[in-house]
Structure formats: C-alpha cells, structure tokens
Amino acid sequence: MLPDSTTIRNAAREAASELTRRPIKEGQRLVSSGLIDSLSVLKLISLLEKKLHVTIPPETLQPEDFDDLDLIVETVEKVAKPLA
Amino acid sequence: MPFNSLPYLVLLAVAVVLYWLLPAPFRRLFVLVASMAFYASWGIIFVWVPLAVAGLVYLISKQIAVDPAKPKSWLWLGVSSLLALLVFFKYRGFLALNLNLLAPLFGVPHFSVGGAIAFPMGISFYTFEAIGYLIDVRQGRVKMPKFLDLVLFFLFWPNILSGPIVRARELMPQLDFNKAFEGRFFFEGLDRVIWGLVQKVVIANVLGIWVDKGFAQTVTALPFTMDGWFLAIAFGLQIYFDFAGYTNMAIGTARLLGVTLPENFRQPYHAATPPEFWARWHMTLSRWIRDYLFFPINAKWQSASLPLYLSLLGVMALVGLWHGAGWNFILWGALHGSYLVLYRMYESWKPLLATGSNSQFARGIWRLLTLIGVACAWVVFRAPTMAKAGAILSSMFYRLSAGRAFGPGFYAFTSLVVLFCVVEPTVLQRLSAIEGRAGSTGPSPFRILVRPLAYLFGLLLFLLFDQNNAQFIYSQF
Numbered sequence: 232m233l234p235d236s237t238t239i240r241n242a243a244r245e246a247a248s249e250l251t252r253r254p255i256k257e258g259q260r261l262v263s264s265g266l267i268d269s270l271s272v273l274k275l276i277s278l279l280e281k282k283l284h285v286t287i288p289p290e291t292l293q294p295e296d297f298d299d300l301d302l303i304v305e306t307v308e309k310v311a312k313p314l315a
Numbered sequence: 316m317p318f319n320s321l322p323y324l325v326l327l328a329v330a331v332v333l334y335w336l337l338p339a340p341f342r343r344l345f346v347l348v349a350s351m352a353f354y355a356s357w358g359i360i361f362v363w364v365p366l367a368v369a370g371l372v373y374l375i376s377k378q379i380a381v382d383p384a385k386p387k388s389w390l391w392l393g394v395s396s397l398l399a400l401l402v403f404f405k406y407r408g409f410l411a412l413n414l415n416l417l418a419p420l421f422g423v424p425h426f427s428v429g430g431a432i433a434f435p436m437g438i439s440f441y442t443f444e445a446i447g448y449l450i451d452v453r454q455g456r457v458k459m460p461k462f463l464d465l466v467l468f469f470l471f472w473p474n475i476l477s478g479p480i481v482r483a484r485e486l487m488p489q490l491d492f493n494k495a496f497e498g499r500f501f502f503e504g505l506d507r508v509i510w511g512l513v514q515k516v517v518i519a520n521v522l523g524i525w526v527d528k529g530f531a532q533t534v535t536a537l538p539f540t541m542d543g544w545f546l547a548i549a550f551g552l553q554i555y556f557d558f559a560g561y562t563n564m565a566i567g568t569a570r571l572l573g574v575t576l577p578e579n580f581r582q583p584y585h586a587a588t589p590p591e592f593w594a595r596w597h598m599t600l601s602r603w604i605r606d607y608l609f610f611p612i613n614a615k616w617q618s619a620s621l622p623l624y625l626s627l628l629g630v631m632a633l634v635g636l637w638h639g640a641g642w643n644f645i646l647w648g649a650l651h652g653s654y655l656v657l658y659r660m661y662e663s664w665k666p667l668l669a670t671g672s673n674s675q676f677a678r679g680i681w682r683l684l685t686l687i688g689v690a691c692a693w694v695v696f697r698a699p700t701m702a703k704a705g706a707i708l709s710s711m712f713y714r715l716s717a718g719r720a721f722g723p724g725f726y727a728f729t730s731l732v733v734l735f736c737v738v739e740p741t742v743l744q745r746l747s748a749i750e751g752r753a754g755s756t757g758p759s760p761f762r763i764l765v766r767p768l769a770y771l772f773g774l775l776l777f778l779l780f781d782q783n784n785a786q787f788i789y790s791q792f
Contacts, residue, residue: 265594269610270623270659289614291454293606
C-alpha cells in the first residue's frame, strides 16, 4: 500500500532539504527557481524511493513534476508503486 | 517582415488596436489571419510547412490520445516525420556534403540533393514545439485540442520566428484571447518591444559591424592578442543583445495581446558555473532539452557517471547542430558539453577538494573559467572557418602579440557594453523599485511622463541607428 499524503509530504520535505541543505517551505519552487537541477531531481526520486519504500518510474516524468511539495505529493501518488 | 523594421512596428500598432476593438470571439480568427500574413511575408510558399506540422501533430496525437497505452509507435512515427521535415529543409546539404566525403571510401556514388532551397523561417523552433507537444500528449499532460487550436499554437506570430519555445500547456490556455483589456498589457508590452529594439539596433547591430570585419574570412593575418579577446567578447555581447532583443520584442508583442510567453534569458554572463550559464541562456531551449532528452536518458541510466558525461557531450553536440548545419556549431555544442562534464566531475570530487574558505575561491575561479570558456566557444560558433577560429584562439592564448587593428571606438564601445552587463541587474532592480513605488498610488509622474519619454527616446534611437535593417542572428537557425 502507498503511504498517505502527509507521510509523502514529510518525506519530500526531508529529501529536498537534504539535497539543498536548507529548509523547504510550502509552495517553494525547487526546479523552476533553479534551486535544484534535473540531476538533483533524479537524486530526489531515489531518496523518496528509499524513504517511502516505493518505486517511482521516471520515464514518463519531467523535472517540473517535482517543482514544489504539492506537486511531489501529487506525482508520487500518481506514479509510485509500493515495493513488493 | 523583421521585428526591427518600421513597417512591422506600424502594422503591430494597427493590429493591437484592432485586436482590442474586436469582440473576444473574433480575436482568435484575427490572430490566426495576422499570424499567417506575418509568416507569409517571409515567403508565401512556406506557409504550408507550419500548417503541415499542425496537421501531422493533430493526426498523430489523435491516435495517441485514443489509447495512451498503445505502443510508442505512433509517437515515434510523429517524431521521425517531424525530424525528417527538419532534415530536408535544414540539413540535407550538410548531410550530402559529409556523405560525399565518405563515399569514395565505400565505393558508392556521390549523393545529389539538387539545388539549394530556401529555408522556412522558424522551422527549428516550431518542430521542437511539435515534438514536445507529442511527448506531452503521450504522457497525458495535454488534452486533445481542436485542429484550429494547434494551427494557432504553431503559427502564433509573436514567437514563430525564433521562439521562445513554448509548451502547449502554457500557451494553449491563453489562445482563447478572452481577457479584458488592462493598462498593464500596454505598458509591459511596450517596455519589452522598445527595449528589444534598442538592444538590437543600438547594441547588437553596432557591435556587429566590428565583429563582421574581425571575423571576415578575407582577413588572414593572425590577430593581435587584444583584438582576439575583444572580438570574442564583442561577439558574445552581440549575439546576446541580438537574441535577447528579439526575445524581448516577441514577449512584448504577445504581452500587447494580453498573452504571457516564457522568459528566455536571465543575465547569462552573470553565471558562476557552466550549468548556471545554461539555466540563464536560451532558457526555453535548455528546458526542452532537459525535459525531453537529458532527463529521460539519465533516468534510464540512473545518472551513473559515464552515461551522464557521454549524454552531456552528445546532447550538447546536438544542441550545437540544432543551431546550424555546420561542424563549427557541433564543436561549439561539444565544447559546452565538455565544460558541463568538467563541472560535474569537479562537483563529484568537491567533497574531497573544497572546505569552507577555499570553496568561495573555487567559485570565483569557476566564474572566470565559465566566462572564458563561453567566450572561446563563441569564437568557434562565429568564425567562418576552423582555420579562422584557430587563428583567433591561438592569438588569445599563446601566440601573443601587442598592437591593435581597430579604432578606439571598438574597444570603448565593447567596454561600455561589458560595463552595462555588469550593472544591468542593479539598474533593473532600481527601476522596478521606482515603478513599484509609483504604481502603488495610481497615476504618477513616472507613469505619465518618464515612460512615454523613454519610449520616444527608444524609437528615436531605432530610427537613427537602424541603417542596415540587419536580420536577427537566431532567425537563421
């Protein structure tokens, strides 16, 4: 089963803070503001997979799907699959 | 009809007035007709090309939208057809030339591609928009539009010639043109149009006169060291102000119609690293490359080092090829790719190299290296032959010689433009602060007096400087 949206949001906030080494606020733009680049998005995906015990297939995703916490939650809920 | 011409400016004024006088339901048709007329002014015979692109994209996306779970074959068919069209118009001569060099090795006859044919303006830009559109349909990001929406999306005259390269999801929702008129559309649009004109005719075109002389193929002597550096810097400034000038005019034209196009530049020469340069230069192309090429490739390889470095080199060489059918463009792109690889290598070694105080020093070094690297790459981009590029680069680095071949005007003007680039962010900040204060209390001396005077001054500069009506550099791509 997929984690609930609060767990995903907390994991996303932690992962983004780890990558940027700064606290992440609600609504803060990550990709379009240049705070993280496309390679960091791939690292963010891999951190989320570890924290949430899910797989996130990135083939149909674009970096701006991870532009803020709301979008990350929405994207994870849409495409993530729980680890068997 | 180029943006930097008096007929365009007059027709733009007429079109904007008519547009806002028309009832909203008629504006779409008006913009469609105006866009077709604008594109036809570059060669009526080529109007079929964006129409064919729209038709092809419509048919393919219909197939994809019916059942997104279908194999990728429809997407590949669409992408390869679009690329074939681009290759036919833009690269067939270059391809034939290079294949003919190899032909004797394999004992095959020479290829013939017939005579040279003209080039549909903006094809590189709207082909990329079309490919992005198909991928977005496949990924379920855009809904199936009406055919007329697609025609309007590809033909929209403010950005058809040289971008910004827009995504369907940011432009299509605006193409119903049902906004009520607001004064800010007028001011924001005119600000960009007039400033774009000044950037083009007063800065880029003036620098272009010296740059053309310096890079002329007929000048075979090795340039002096100072001239080599000044030429590299002057072309870097010329192409920036030329393309940023065009982009400002495109964004401004759209804004006059109440439409917002994405930004393309954010003071690129203030970049502190090679990746930052690409986050500030031709931002909509960088975004396209990131979303549809670089990210999927590296997602597949889990951003492992070797595939990452190879993909950076390969993708940037393709970016170079996108600019033009020539080895100098490919080399320019590959050079930028190598800068990005070096920076990524440095980043992966940084934890071992840099701590506290020296990381500030390293940042300073990277800022300098980025500027030098970008300037050297511009020499390769602009030089008519590799020999010429080699001569200029060698004069810059190891065949040092004192002296100068240009009048003092060249060095003084180039230095002034460099100074302008340095202070530009501060100037913009101050202007925005003044505007903010003036705007908060309704009509103000700034709005009523300063702005119209600035517009008049800009137009006067355009009329004074626009001697040769030179084309925008990026309209050739």
